[in-house]
């Protein structure tokens with residue numbers, strides 16, 4: 001292992017140790033967390049994702065709170081090949097505010113932690129397994145597409161504290177017609 005690789009490994013290990021027990025939002029309440037969110041910020045350092053950074057748009061999602069404590073997240077992503085709808089099934093853990101889900105992209109179970117939310121405005125959500133820049137994402141969700149600057153700064157600081165690079169922290173522009181107008185109103189009426 002070269003000196004640089006060794007240094008990087010040590011840094012990754014330190015980040016991992018510091019964050020061994022990432023704490024979810026105190027007294028997390030899934031019912032209040034449910035409903036419509038915009039993903040107004042994303043920090044994702046995967047080298048495979050880097051070429052797409054300039055194309056990322058704000059995604060819209062709805063969180064459905066299931067009776068058993070699990071959650072379904074439906075997301076609409078504006079991609080170069082169109083507006084894609086994806087369902088994420090979050091399974092509750094015995095820690096409130098922490099879920100697991102199976103990532104088909106990375107073929108592994110990941111932890112989802114709602115790190116901080118005030119339900120009415122914003123949420124910072126961490127998706128990871130052990131810290132690995134390939135697999136770790138920090139997202140900033142907003143009830144609206146524009147959030148106060150102090151909230152955006154908080155999200156950026158959190159992502160940096162996880163060892164994500166500055167270039168990987170994005171606050172993308174709004175999407176156009178994604179979800180398509182018809183399905184957006186359909187999902188709003190099913191709330």
Ligand SMILES: *[C@@H]1O[C@H](CO)[C@@H](O)[C@H](O)[C@H]1NC(C)=O
Pocket residue numbers: 064065066072087089
């Ligand atoms: C959650 O997703 C599962 C799998 O698609 C589906 O069977 C279930 O009806 C969904 N529940 C709600 C409340 O959306």
Ligand SMILES: *[C@@H]1O[C@H](CO)[C@@H](O)[C@H](O)[C@H]1NC(C)=O
Pocket residue numbers: 094095
């Ligand atoms: C929560 O679940 C983990 C893993 O299944 C287990 O090791 C731990 O003891 C549980 N904690 C409580 C408080 O039940």
Ligand SMILES: *[C@@H]1O[C@H](CO)[C@@H](O)[C@H](O)[C@H]1NC(C)=O
Pocket residue numbers: 118120121122148151
């Ligand atoms: C939620 O956060 C926003 C932005 O910081 C703030 O304006 C609002 O008052 C907060 N709401 C609650 C209920 O704390």
